[in-house]
Amino acid sequence: MQIFKPASGHTHSTVQKSVVNKLNFYYGGYQALKNIDMMVYEKQVTALIGPSGCGKSTFLRCFNRMHDLYPRNHYEGEIILHPDNANILSPEVDPIEVRMRISMVFQKPNPFPKSIFENVAYGLRIRGVKRRSILEERVENALRNAALWEEVKDRLGDLAFNLSGGQQQRLCIARALATDPEILLFDEPTSALDPIATASIEELISDLRNKVTILIVTHNMQQAARVSDYTAYMYMGELIEFGATDTIFIKPKNKQTEDYITGRFG
Amino acid sequence: MPIPNNTDHSPGSLRRSYKRYLKERVIELLLFLAAFLSVFITFAIIYLLISESLVFFEHVSVWDFLTDTQWTPLFDDAHYGILPLVSGTAISSLVALVIALPFGTIIAIYLSEFAPFTVREIAKPFLELLGGIPTVVYGYFALLFVTPLLQTILPDLPGFSLLSAGLVMGIMIIPYVSSMTEDAMRSVPMHLREGSYAIGATRFQTAIKVVMPASLSGIAAAYILGISRAVGETMVVAIAAGMQPNLVWNPMEPAATITTYIVQVSLGDLPHGSVGYQTIFAAGLTLLLLTLVFNILGHLLRKRYREVY
Amino acid sequence: MLPMNHPDNLNEIRTIIAYHKRWDLLALVAGVTALMIAILTFIALFGSMVIDGMPRLTWEFFTSFPSRKPEAAGILSAWVGTTLIMLVTAAAAVPLGVAAGVYLEEYAPKNLITEIIEINVTNLAGVPSIIYGLLALGLFVYQLGLGQSILSAGLTLALLILPIVIVATREAIRSIPVSIREGAYALGATKWQTVSDHVLPYSAAGILTGVIIGLARAIGETAPIITIGALTFIAFLPPSPIQDQFPFVSFQWLMEPFTVMPIQMFNWISRPQEAFQHNAAAAGLVLVVMTLLMNGLAIYLRYRLRKNIKW
Incomplete structure (x- = not known):
């Protein structure tokens, strides 16, 4: 199978940003994640792949404690965040603090029914930024990084709903970038978009990897191959194989991974 | 970059911010108190009605209250039988229901199964507006329009009667019954209707044999909540039915209901703490118990049809 | 037995279908007739009040106090009273009802207390006014010593419409998708920030609809106001809330006796003289127009809202 890699001169890094130790996760009595060990390397793109229902989204949502929003969910094990060397799943850790440092982009674009400007500025506002000049500068930066600035710079006051689907998703990425997160989580960010919008988001992710650590869930293997440096294959709540994307896609160690990647099952 | 390989994963800067946590909890507590206020209101109602009624029942035995056929608390020869008030309530409600249930149901069937989209879009808000007209206005309508109109057909009808009060009350409740019945019928999934149409049933057959049985508990709930509305209605009867407590079974006569008695006493000037003052709480307790039974039954039925679909 | 598509059978089927279609037609006619009767009733109700009341609807009618002479009587104290009481009602019912709705929809854990509160709200909505x-008579007038005042009446009506506001708030909040909340949380917003920055502003129009319907209901309520003993002859206005001397606002009006539109109307209906009944018709007309306008506004808002939802 052919691997498409954007020629970006991006190098593999082995600096650990986060370490997952023996992570178990339960929805009430149902165990959704089983004993997961994994590394997340700094300023790299790590893709989580696997058949639907394998727990990849559940795993992703552990990183910014989204599961805390709903009752009867609980975690066991650790997700260590560096450089703090702190377990972000610890009950003493404030999920709000975690989410301020680890942001997320969702499956469907979910802009707030506010103006484009206010959407991007929201994260800054809840951090107490009030100075108009700072807000404007950071919003512009975020929109530039999300490759949206040129398209919206003349209509920042427009309602975000008036943007196209792909633009809305880039707006959500800008919203997440505005606060300089350390890790950016993507939960199947292109599954609700058309192929052209998908290509632009993928290009954006490739560009962002020099700036931020990225974890992306995708059901599209080509996408994983195109954008990621590392890939984790999950099945039924377990991490089956983890490694450099080239290795996983060319020479998977595990028979199950190979079957999935070559399309024999999934 | 060397990572310190220690096992102390203390939260450090990620530790829960105590100040933020406290603020969030205080807000949650305030919101909870607002929600809990409704429970407090209920307890206040029950406590007040029962405590004042207990004083009343020190003067009047429960047996007399339930069996005496006269209600003359304000006379020198005081009798405290709730039956005349209950009979007035029952008769006026019955008249109202004879109007409201059939009409409400027919309108609901029409709007849910027959009416074209535009008719429904216009008729529903119109009915809602009808339901929003103040009851005192319906009282005026009963006394000064419906009663004279009825008197041209029934010359013996007195100026105050349970009949005209009940009729207008029925008209007033139609929107309430029809909107709840229609909700119940429209919650029946389309594939049930399609199944019926597919074997050659007409609209009416589908409505009667498929949709109505499938939404039976919802329709029953609408009826029961309609009854509760009629029993608790005050102004129409207070204006158009007269206020004399008569133990009657003929709707052509004037009579008082539980609610109109409370109005009548309130219009007078009874001193706080007198037996007369307490009678309205005993009457109120009776009314609350009556409506409570209907309401609970109605909501249980409604919940059931909501669970099915 | 003959096959189903045999001509004899087909004829029989056609007869049956024709018979059933007659029932269809009958049901259709019944439905339209029932609706027509409802419309006719409304026309009769409105028409009878217009005929009797319209001649009384002069400027003086709005600017005169009630009087023993029917032709001199007006609704000044009544509409001022209604306005002031609605202020109290809204000031009490809106924050409490919205807070309760927010709690039940966003915060409440699934437990016994929550269930009790929910059942309670539905039951309160069915308690006769x-x-x-x-x-109010036992609690506000006597135990809290507020007397037969504007404050007592306003709070009473606030309790009455509380379930309406709570239910409307919950429905409006429920229509906001989870993805919007998760979007805010993912940026590090706290629960209250999510609620106050997103959930409440986006459901404001829906909540407003419920508040208007509730206030329209409160404006026409008569029975609870009579019960607190407010059927008195009021030929004066409460002191103005805005004063020309420091501190410029006064809350003395809260404790003043009052009358309201429906009470004034009831008062006139109970008079035997026909002239007073014309006053009642005029007051009723004002009242009906007020409630129709409010409910109409609410229905229009809801319609606009449904059309604009794009989640």
């Missing part, structure tokens, strides 16, 4: 009057 006159029972609220008795509660």
Whole structure:
């Protein structure tokens, strides 16, 4: 199978940003994640792949404690965040603090029914930024990084709903970038978009990897191959194989991974 | 970059911010108190009605209250039988229901199964507006329009009667019954209707044999909540039915209901703490118990049809 | 037995279908007739008040106090009273009802207490309004010593419409998708920030609809106001809330006696003289137009809202 890699001169890094130790996760009595060990390397793109229902989204949502929003969910094990060397799943850790440092982009674009400007500025506002000049500068930066600035710079006051689907998703990425997160989580960010919008988001992710650590869930293997440096294959709540994307896609160690990647099952 | 390989994963800067946590909890507590206020209101109602009624029942035995056929608390020869008030309530409600249930149901069937989209879009808000007209206005309508109109057909009808009060009350409740019945019928999934149409049933057959049985508990709930509305209605009867407590079974006569008695006493000037003052709480307790039974039954039925679909 | 598509059978089927279609037609006619009767009733109700009341609807009618002479009587104290009481009602019912709705929809854990509160709210909505009057009589008028005042009446009606506001708030909040909340949380917003920055602003129009419907209901409520003993002859206005001397605002009006539109109308209906009944018709007309306008506004808002939802 052919691997498409954007020629970006991006190098593999082995600096650990986060370490997952023996992570178990339960929805009430149902165990959704089983004993997961994994590394997340700094300023790299790590893709989580696997058949639907394998727990990849559940795993992703552990990183910014989204599961805390709903009752009867609980975690066991650790997700260590560096450089703090702190377990972000610890009950003493404030999920709000975690989410301020680890942001997320969702499956469907979910802009707030506010103006484009206010959407991007929201994260800054809840951090107490009030100075108009700072807000404007950071919003512009975020929109530039999300490759949206040129398209919206003349209509920042427009309602975000008036943007196209792909633009809305880039707006959500800008919203997440505005606060300089350390890790950016993507939960199947292109599954609700058309192929052209998908290509632009993928290009954006490739560009962002020099700036931020990225974890992306995708059901599209080509996408994983195109954008990621590392890939984790999950099945039924377990991490089956983890490694450099080239290795996983060319020479998977595990028979199950190979079957999935070559399309024999999934 | 060397990572310190220690096992102390203390939260450090990620530790829960105590100040933020406290603020969030205080807000949650305030919101909870607002929600809990409704429970407090209920307890206040029950406590007040029962405590004042207990004083009343020190003067009047429960047996007399339930069996005496006269209600003359304000006379020198005081009798405290709730039956005349209950009979007035029952008769006026019955008249109202004879109007409201059939009409409400027919309108609901029409709007849910027959009416074209535009008719429904216009008729529903119109009915809602009808339901929003103040009851005192319906009282005026009963006394000064419906009663004279009825008197041209029934010359013996007195100026105050349970009949005209009940009729207008029925008209007033139609929107309430029809909107709840229609909700119940429209919650029946389309594939049930399609199944019926597919074997050659007409609209009416589908409505009667498929949709109505499938939404039976919802329709029953609408009826029961309609009854509760009629029993608790005050102004129409207070204006158009007269206020004399008569133990009657003929709707052509004037009579008082539980609610109109409370109005009548309130219009007078009874001193706080007198037996007369307490009678309205005993009457109120009776009314609350009556409506409570209907309401609970109605909501249980409604919940059931909501669970099915 | 003959096959189903045999001509004899087909004829029989056609007869049956024709018979059933007659029932269809009958049901259709019944439905349209029932609706027509409802419309006719409304026309009769409105028409009878217009005929009797319209001649009384002069400027003086709005600017005169009630009087023993029917032709001199007006609704000044009544509409001022209604306005002031609606202020109190809204000021009490809106924050409490919205807070309760927010709690039940966003915060409440699934437990017994929550279930009790929810059942309670539905039951309170079905309690006859006159029972609220008795509660107000015992609690506000006597135990809290507020007397037969604007404050008592406003709070009574606030309790009465509380379930309406709570239910409307919950429905409006429920229509906001989870993805919007998760979007805010993912940026590090706290629960209250999510609620106050997103959930409440986006459901404001829906909540407003419920508040208007609730206030329209409160404006026409008569029985609970009678029960707190407010049927008195009021030929004066409460002191103005805005004063020309420091501190410029006064809350003395809250404790003043009052009359309201429906009470004034009831008062005139109970008079035997026909001239007073014309006054009642005029007051009723004002009242009906007020409630129709409010409910109409609410229905229009809801319609606009449904059309604009794009989640």
